[in-house]
Amino acid sequence: MPQHFLGRVLKPGEMLEHARYSSVRVVSERLRPFVKRYWAVEWDLPDGESYQTATLSEPTIHLTFEFGNSRRAHVDGPGAWVTGPVTKRRFDVGIFGRGGVFGVNFQPGATLAFSDGKPASIRDSTVPAEQWFPRLESDLGLAEMFAQSQQPSQNAGMPELGELAASVESWLLSWRPQMTSSFERLKRVLDILDDPEVVSLKILAERTDISERTLQRMFANFCGVGVKKVLARARVIDAVGAIDRGWDGTLADLGAQFGWFDQSHFSTDFVRVTGFSPAEYAQRKSARVTRN
DSSP states (O other): OOGGGTTTBSSHHHHHHHOEEEOOSOOOGGGTTTEEEEEEEEEEOOTTOEEEEEEOOOSOOEEEEEEEEEEETTEESSEEEEEOOOOSSOEEEEEEEEEEEEEEEEOTTGGGGTOOOOGGGGTTOEEEGGGTOTTHHHHHTHHHHHHHTTSSOHHHHSOOHHHHHHHHHHHHHTTOOOOOHHHHHHHHHHHHHTSTTOOSHHHHHHHHTOOHHHHHHHHHHHHSSOHHHHHHHHHHHHHHHHHHTTOOSOHHHHHHHTTOSSHHHHHHHHHHHHSSOHHHHHHOGGGOOOOO
8 A cells, every 4th residue: 555545545445446556657866856756547447337536635736648438527538637736625536447547746836847837727627738738749649549548449559557657757857847946945845844733824934934925925836726725735634644544543633633623623624625524534444544
């Protein structure tokens, strides 16, 4: 079980019963400041069977290459897509038949090194990747790959995702992304925000020695999301991850640990993001994962 699943993939054990996940390639050292990870999911479900995956990603941007059969709100089927920072709720995708996805999870704010696209313009939405990366499909020869993945003989039509990962990494390196001083400053702030004890904008400002107003502008410009939304979502992800790891305390203590001062507000925020109350999620046997 990948550790980054915990808190980010709802019911991770159940998801892995329906699909295969892999980190198809280690991000090269040159790209690590800009790319958090590459990932791939493949599935081959019996006729008539489908499954809905649900994730709670940080408010980051994903570039995905999708093949075969999948369905999400407003976007169906194969293609290359850019999904903006998700802030309101979980991100659901239905899978059926046979298919696969290769994804690039960018570091927060890092897409500005590759594209002029504004993160705020695609908040809580998905757009064709060509809108952000006009040369993408032609550079990588994607049109034929997508068409083949829809052929009746899908065993022959599905691409090798590991090979695609190598091509995408070479394409990203061709942009020669540069580390600017302002992006480096953002990364230092994000490292501090990862601490579960940072539960408010005030604490983040104190820890970083940056004013609240400046932090708000920084996150709006680089991430397309207000810093308070980033903080709130990060702490919900922390709470879900604690349950995934087998939290054995009370739910009131769980909420308090991650900054909620009363059970009602904790439950409200948890439901808004995940679709489950903390008690409902904790009771789902498949959501629990035991560390090896």
